[in-house]
Amino acid sequence: MTARSEQIMTAIETALTGLTTTGTKVQRGQVYPHEIGQLPALGVLTGADVPSNEHQTGLLDWELTAYVEAVAEITAGYTAQASTIESSLATIRAEVHAALLADYTLGLAFVIDIAPGPVAQPMLDGDGKIPIGSLLMAFVIQYRTSRGDIEA
Numbered sequence: 656m657t658a659r660s661e662q663i664m665t666a667i668e669t670a671l672t673g674l675t676t677t678g679t680k681v682q683r684g685q686v687y688p689h690e691i692g693q694l695p696a697l698g699v700l701t702g703a704d705v706p707s708n709e710h711q712t713g714l715l716d717w718e719l720t721a722y723v724e725a726v727a728e729i730t731a732g733y734t735a736q737a738s739t740i741e742s743s744l745a746t747i748r749a750e751v752h753a754a755l756l757a758d759y760t761l762g763l764a765f766v767i768d769i770a771p772g773p774v775a776q777p778m779l780d781g782d783g784k785i786p787i788g789s790l791l792m793a794f795v796i797q798y799r800t801s802r803g804d805i806e807a
Contacts, residue, residue: 656806698724740788
């Protein structure tokens with residue numbers, strides 16, 4: 656079997672694949688920067704996974720933080736770069752939020768809830784060939800396992 660946290664991350668990646676703005680450009684555990692021409696795109700990263708409540712029935716509740724990084728570029732004209740990139744990131748943020756909160760269980764019976772977490776300020780970078788921006792969004796997923804087995 657697979658750890659429940661991994662099943663959650665796979666469900667997040669699936670839920671985000673096919674959004675209007677980013678399409679199928681969703682990657683897990685992005686190590687290298689997204690390539691120019693392959694933007695806008697999303698990166699999905701696993702954050703902390705913290706036990707939050709132990710039940711007398713042998714169950715354990717967890718809070719998993721998942722991060723979604725949106726990356727966008729300016730594609731035409733270099734006027735109003737920041738506002739154009741920020742506008743793209745805001746659109747992507749709305750799409751990500753709607754996709755992940757459409758089903759609070761992410762389609763998994765052991766998920767209790769998903770809630771939005773902090774969203775960082777947009778980071779804008781003009782050092783490369785073309786200006787890009789990124790936005791890091793956190794989501795906190797509450798789920799349950801057996802006390803002695805994180806796969807069950």
